[in-house]
Amino acid sequence: xxxxxxxxAMIALSIGANATEVKTVAKTENATEITKDxxxxxxxxxxxxxxxxxxGTALSLEKAxxxxxxxxxxxxxxxxxxxxxxxxxxxxxxxxLRLYFWEVETTNGTAKGFxxxxxxxxxxxxxxxxxxxxxxxxxxxxxxxx
Numbered sequence: 001x002x003x004x005x006x007x008x009a010m011i012a013l014s015i016g017a018n019a020t021e022v023k024t025v026a027k028t029e030n031a032t033e034i035t036k037d038x039x040x041x042x043x044x045x046x047x048x049x050x051x052x053x054x055x056g057t058a059l060s061l062e063k064a065x066x067x068x069x070x071x072x073x074x075x076x077x078x079x080x081x082x083x084x085x086x087x088x089x090x091x092x093x094x095x096x097l098r099l100y101f102w103e104v105e106t107t108n109g110t111a112k113g114f115x116x117x118x119x120x121x122x123x124x125x126x127x128x129x130x131x132x133x134x135x136x137x138x139x140x141x142x143x144x145x146x
Contacts, residue, residue: 034123040089042114045082049075059092086113086128088120104129104136 043064046055054071058064064082072080091114102121103112108131115121121138 034088034120034127036127038089039086039113039124039127040092042085042087042092043082044085046080047072047077048079049077051075057092083112086111086124088115088124091116099141100138101141102136102138105134107131107134 040059043058043061044055045058045064045068046053047068049072054068056067056071058067061082061084068077068080068082100115100118100121101112102115102125104110104125106129111125111128113121113124113128115124118138118140125133125136125138
């Protein structure tokens with residue numbers, strides 16, 4: 001009987017701890033105001049060579065090209081790819097904040113990026129869209145933990 005009560009108490013406490021954690025995340029999301037001048041372009045690069053595959057992130061296209069050249073020095077390049085994404089400047093240093101991938105198609109073109117929350121993703125879609133939004137999608141990644 002004592003074990004049953006102790007087990008139930010532990011379950012109740014763990015549920016209460018999880019609820020508190022969720023409230024904390026929601027408070028920090030509302031505290032961050034996203035504006036157009038805080039959105040930066042991040043370049044994810046990858047290269048496949050005869051010796052292996054390498055990948056990383058750079059803050060400019062030139063730096064991405066340089067890192068590909070450094071990673072593949074002395075090796076035969078089989079494939080290379082550089083993709084640009086939008087992200088809030090304060091979130092660049094932490095890959096764990098790349099929880100939501102978003103993509104938008106407008107009458108002028110497409111844009112894609114990463115956000116730390118679904119609300120931030122919607123706000124960034126609105127900020128980078130220079131014309132009428134035709135379609136958009138937001139995908140939550142299961143790869144990262146907060």
